[in-house]
Amino acid sequence: MLKEHYNVIEAHGNTNCFSEQNFNRLLVTMKERIVPEGSHLFWEGDYSDKLFYIKRGRVKLTKSTDEGKELILYMYQAGDMVGQADPFFSTKHSFTAEVIEESEVGVIEQKDLEILICQHCDFAIDFMKWMGIHHRLTQTKFRDLMMYGKPGALCSTLIRLGNTYGEKSSDGENILINKKITHTDLSNMIGATRESVNRMLSDLRKKDAVEYENGMIVIKDLGMLQEICHCELCPNEICRI
Structure with missing residues (x-):
């Protein structure tokens, strides 16, 4: 990228x-x-x-x-x-x-x-x-965490990370999560195994929803993540990690 x-x-x-x-x-x-x-x-x-x-x-x-x-x-x-x-x-x-x-x-x-x-x-x-x-x-x-399964929990967590540590690209399309978050961290945030987080992130990368840049996660398709987790568009003071 x-x-x-x-x-x-x-x-x-x-x-x-x-x-x-x-x-x-x-x-x-x-x-x-x-x-x-x-x-x-x-x-x-x-x-x-x-x-x-x-x-x-x-x-x-x-x-x-x-x-x-x-x-x-x-x-x-x-x-x-x-x-x-x-x-x-x-x-x-x-x-x-x-x-x-x-x-x-x-x-x-x-x-x-x-x-x-x-x-x-x-x-x-x-x-x-x-x-x-x-x-x-x-x-x-x-x-x-409870209503939309592990994929929904992961997508919600990525959105919250973006709201908390995010930086938008100059064209406004991508959001860089400017903290190095390991797969173990993500698994501990959603109560899943690291292997299942690896698999779900791989699926999101294949769908071109997320990517990596210098070891940090980039959200490329925020709308897809919102759709998977049935986002209710909470204000940022609530939708944070």
């Missing part, structure tokens, strides 16, 4: 629902921390008493089975807030948050979050919006 010029697709973090004033209130409460690649913000089963705002880097949220199988549920990047939000309740994390690039994060203690919610009703409304976005993201992901 000939090298093309690509333009970055603007991707917004999941904190865009906060007004500037309320986001600044969050920033004031944060304690900055540098977290090295390969470490963890929290483990499944840890007490959920903090939220983490990613200023730089990437974090993935995973769920593990008793057999050791890992399912990647979310991939977070700069501008995202990570954590299990249960203000006024003592709960435990249902997932593990692993740092996949050295990250700079702001740590928000639950007690500080509760004070903001109690003192500012407009902040409480924005925080409810943030929680609502998370619920919708989770619901649409499980819809894609």
Whole structure:
């Protein structure tokens, strides 16, 4: 495939629902921390008493089975807030948050979050919006994973990756996923084997729906992927990885 010029697709973090004033209130409460690649913000089963705002880097949220199988549920990047939000309740994390690039994060203690919610009703409304976005993201992901089989789940995941890390070609026809995503990563995202992902990607390449460029996936026929996964054209803040 000939090298093309690509333009970055603007991707917004999941904190865009906060007004500037309320986001600044969050920033004031944060304690900055540098977290090295390969470490963890929290483990499944840890007490959920903090939220983490990613200023730089990437974090993935995973769920593990008793057999050791890992399912990647979310991939977070700069501008995202990570954590299990249960203000006024003592709960435990249902997932593990692993740092996949050295990250700079702001740590928000639950007690500080509760004070903001109690003192500012407009902040409480924005925080409810943030929680609502998370619920919708989770619901649409499980819809894609369960309703249209593994091919539908894979196509949905490729579309979400394109919305999150995508760069459009100068003619607007192709989308380069500007992160190296392995077949093992894709299999962990949709709960399939690596061999079945290899086979499905090979089929999509034969149909000229996807291609590879320098080891990265290029979406050539977005419409075909949308048709396979019965895309409902969710907004980008929901249709993301």
